[in-house]
Amino acid sequence: MLIIDNLHTSVGDKPILKGLSLTVPAGEIHAIMGPNGAGKSTLSNVLGGKPGYEVTGGSVSFRGEDLLALDPHERAAKGLFLGFQYPVEIPGVSNVQFLREALNAQRRQRGEDPLSGGEFLKLAKEKAALLQMDMDMLKRQVNVGFSGGEKKRAEMVQMGILDPTFAVLDETDSGLDIDALRIVGAGINTIMRAPDKAVLLITHYQRLLDVVKPDKVSILAGGRIVETGGPELALRLEAEGYDAVMA
Amino acid sequence: MTLATLPTRRDEAWRYADMDGVARLGREALDQWQAIDVAAGTSVTRCLVVGNDAPELHRFRVQLAEGASAAFFITNAGSDYTRVEVEVRLARGAHFEFGGVTIGGAGVTREFVTQVIHAEPEATSNQTIRAVHWAGATGNFLGEIKVARHAQKTDAAQDFKALLLEAGASANAVPQLEIFADDVKCAHGATVGALDEAARFYMMARGVDPATAQRLLVQAFIGDAFVSLYDAGEHERLLEAALAALEGARL
Numbered sequence: 001m002l003i004i005d006n007l008h009t010s011v012g013d014k015p016i017l018k019g020l021s022l023t024v025p026a027g028e029i030h031a032i033m034g035p036n037g038a039g040k041s042t043l044s045n046v047l048g049g050k051p052g053y054e055v056t057g058g059s060v061s062f063r064g065e066d067l068l069a070l071d072p073h074e075r076a077a078k079g080l081f082l083g084f085q086y087p088v089e090i091p092g093v094s095n096v097q098f099l100r101e102a103l104n105a106q107r108r109q110r111g112e113d114p115l116s117g118g119e120f121l122k123l124a125k126e127k128a129a130l131l132q133m134d135m136d137m138l139k140r141q142v143n144v145g146f147s148g149g150e151k152k153r154a155e156m157v158q159m160g161i162l163d164p165t166f167a168v169l170d171e172t173d174s175g176l177d178i179d180a181l182r183i184v185g186a187g188i189n190t191i192m193r194a195p196d197k198a199v200l201l202i203t204h205y206q207r208l209l210d211v212v213k214p215d216k217v218s219i220l221a222g223g224r225i226v227e228t229g230g231p232e233l234a235l236r237l238e239a240e241g242y243d244a245v246m247a
Numbered sequence: 248m249t250l251a252t253l254p255t256r257r258d259e260a261w262r263y264a265d266m267d268g269v270a271r272l273g274r275e276a277l278d279q280w281q282a283i284d285v286a287a288g289t290s291v292t293r294c295l296v297v298g299n300d301a302p303e304l305h306r307f308r309v310q311l312a313e314g315a316s317a318a319f320f321i322t323n324a325g326s327d328y329t330r331v332e333v334e335v336r337l338a339r340g341a342h343f344e345f346g347g348v349t350i351g352g353a354g355v356t357r358e359f360v361t362q363v364i365h366a367e368p369e370a371t372s373n374q375t376i377r378a379v380h381w382a383g384a385t386g387n388f389l390g391e392i393k394v395a396r397h398a399q400k401t402d403a404a405q406d407f408k409a410l411l412l413e414a415g416a417s418a419n420a421v422p423q424l425e426i427f428a429d430d431v432k433c434a435h436g437a438t439v440g441a442l443d444e445a446a447r448f449y450m451m452a453r454g455v456d457p458a459t460a461q462r463l464l465v466q467a468f469i470g471d472a473f474v475s476l477y478d479a480g481e482h483e484r485l486l487e488a489a490l491a492a493l494e495g496a497r498l
Contacts, residue, residue, distance in 0.1 A: 048452050051444070088449035092467025098450070101463065106454035120430035158453065 001026045001063060001198045002047075002096065002167055009039075016042040018223035019058070024166075024216075029192070029199045031209055031234060034220035035242045040156035041085060041219065042172040047200075049075055050081035062166065076102075077109035081164035083217045085171040088150040090142035095154065099161050100141050110213050127160030131187045148175030156187040167192055168200045173208035185211025206238040219235065221246060253277070258497075263387045263419045265356035268302040268328025280306045285315040285389045287338075292318045294481040296488040298325015298357065306332045311341035311370075318344035319475045321358045322485045324492035332360040337370035345374040346472040346486070347468040350465075351490045352382030352416070365401040365431075374405040377469040379489075381412035381496050391423040394431050401431040410468050412461075412496055465493055 002024040009017040011167045016039045024030045034040050046053045047060065049072035059186065060067040069076060081136065103123075104114035128135055143151050151171055159167060169188070172179055189212055192199045201214060209217075209231065217233040218225045219242070226246055227233065237245050253269055254261040254409070262267070285291050292343055303325060309317050315338070323329050335343045338354030342405075349357035357380075363372045378386030388407045420437035442464055450460035469489055476482045 007281070048448075050448055050452075071457075072448060072451035073454050073456050073460075076452060082452045084449065084452075088443075088445045090443075090446045090449070090464070090467065092470050093463050098463070100452035101459060102450070102455050105456055105459060109454070109456075162453065210469075 002200070003061040004058070005060075005185040007055065007060060008059040009042055010054045010056050011042065011052060015047070015056070016223055020224050021058075021233055022218060022225050024198050024200060026198055027195045028215045029201060029212060031201045031203060031214035031217045032220050032235055032236060033203060033217060038220045039223045040220055041170055044082060044085075044168045044200075044202055047075075047080070047168050048072060049146050054200050073105065074109065076162070076164075077106045079165035081162060083155050083159065083167060083169035083172045085174065087143050087146075087155050089144045089146075090218045091144050093142050094140065095138040095142050096121070099124065099138075101163055102158075108196060124157075124161055126156050130190060131157050132183050133157055149177060149180040152176055152184055153187075154157065156184055156191070160187065163191070165196065166200075168202070170182060170202045172201075173203055173205060181207060182211055188212045196208070206234050209234050219246065222247070253368045258376050260261070260360055260389060262421070263356070263385065264358065265302075265385075267329040268284040268356065271328075272302045272304050279304075279394075280308045280327050282308050283312075283317065283355040284310045285312060285317050285341075287312040288314045290316040291319070292476075293479070294320045294438075294476065294485055295331075296322045296324065296485060297331060298323055298327070298329035298351075299327050300324065302328040304330050304332070307334070309333060309335040309342065309343070311335065311337045313338045313367075314340045316342040316344070316392070318346075318411070318475065320473055320480070320481070320485055321348070321359070322488045323347060323349045323359065324351050324489055325357065326351065326353055326355060328356050330358045330360065331360075331450060333384040334364075335360045335372070336364045336366050337372065339367040341370045343370075343372040344475050345352045346348055346475060347371075347374075347388075348379070348469045348472045349376075349386035349388075349448070350469065350489045351381040352380065352384045352496055354383040356387065358385075358387035358389070360387075362393070363403060365392070365394045365398040365403060368398050369400045370398065372403040372404070373475070375472045375474075376405070376407045377472045378407070378409040378418050379412065379465055379469060379493070380409070380416040380418065383415045383424075385417045385419065387419045387421075388437075389419075389423075390435070392433055392435075394424075394426040394428050394433065396427040398428045399430040401428060403432070404466045406435070406471075407437040408468070408471070410465065411439065411441060416478075446477075461496070462490060462493060
């Protein structure tokens with residue numbers, strides 16, 4: 001589903017990703033772990049198409065297409081979802097309005113009919129319930145006044161509504177308490193665990209991987225994938241630390 | 248009274264005006280004031296969409312009797328110089344509400360000029376102005392608040408924010424406060440900035456196309472000016488007129 005080949009990326013003049021290669025087939029949940037500054041967030045931002053990240057070499061193929069040639073909104077319409085480490089507050093725009101615009105924009109790009117207000121609200125209610133989020137919160141402004149945990153849950157509600165085929169989740173577990181972590185983890189499983197979907201799960205901690213069990217774990221360090229293994233790799237990292245495992 | 252000559256940029260209230268537009272307005276237009284007298288305890292609301300393909304000047308002189316209130320909501324979105332002036336005198340306990348939006352490109356100047364005179368105690372006023380410009384256009388707000396010596400417990404606020412969608416557009420804010428009473432609240436603020444790129448990327452990452460993302464962000468930005476406009480139909484008319492001006496703006 002996602003094939004990253006020898007990807008080089010700079011921010012400003014500084015090279016961050018230095019020949020990163022990674023393949024994530026359909027049906028796989030692939031965890032990316034790595035020390036601070038390794039390039040984890042850069043990887044997710046490049047995949048999402050954030051301005052300011054210059055690809056200086058390599059390629060990314062998503063469902064057979066050149067992902068890097070697409071604008072961010074086109075990537076979303078193709079089924080890519082980027083879960084933000086720091087979800088952005090948008091004063092004056094309600095979640096309901098934002099998400100309905102987003103979903104219908106995606107549907108239009110795919111040649112599908114837009115959802116009516118009633119149809120959308122029904123869908124939103126169902127997905128909010130999955131993340132144990134009150135509909136009243138969805139009527140509020142996007143992420144404004146939300147706690148860190150609420151922002152992350154709202155991200156997952158968005159993911160549920162938009163129903164992507166591939167999700168890149170950048171430290172979705174940061175800022176979550178134990179209960180919220182379980183809710184978010186269960187949400188990821190329900191929404192994304194399917195034979196025709198895949199997830200790139202960027203995290204620092206094993207605790208999310210206890211809930212969302214990865215099929216593969218890769219270590220990102222120095223802008224490259226330095227090791228890939230099964231779930232046991234994450235456990236070893238947790239027990240021994242990066243230096244010991246990568247030595 | 249007629250002005251002997253046209254105003255010039257040396258006149259404080261015309262400092263950022265489009266003098267070519269003023270000249271095209273002509274002397275006659277400058278002498279026309281619309282008087283609005285609001286009787287004690289009553290209220291008026293005016294909702295206007297101003298601006299067209301020729302210069303426009305709209306001048307209002309408002310007298311608010313005791314406990315009276317007036318609310319003005321204006322979308323200033325023409326394709327030629329458009330200026331709206333409101334002079335208000337507030338008696339005891341009166342309230343003046345002003346919500347204005349200047350929006351547009353094409354090198355045009357659009358401006359609001361207000362003079363709010365708190366002549367008696369316990370009157371309140373609130374002004375919220377939003378400016379969205381691009382393509383060398385200019386948005387101005389010249390807001391004067393005068394509080395008379397005995398107008399204690401005055402509560403006056405003005406808030407101006409400008410969003411410039413590209414370099415070359417400009418915004419001028421001139422708050423002027425003249426306060427002779429000592430037990431008053433007068434707040435004013437002015438900011439000029441660009442579109443929130445983080446918010447735009449966030450929206451695009453969810454599938455919203457760039458034009459729609461910009462429209463949503465501008466809508467949210469100018470919405471502040473009309474929060475106190477409770478007539479849903481008028482609210483929509485003013486907002487839609489503003490957003491219609493956004494069509495064709497640079498992304």
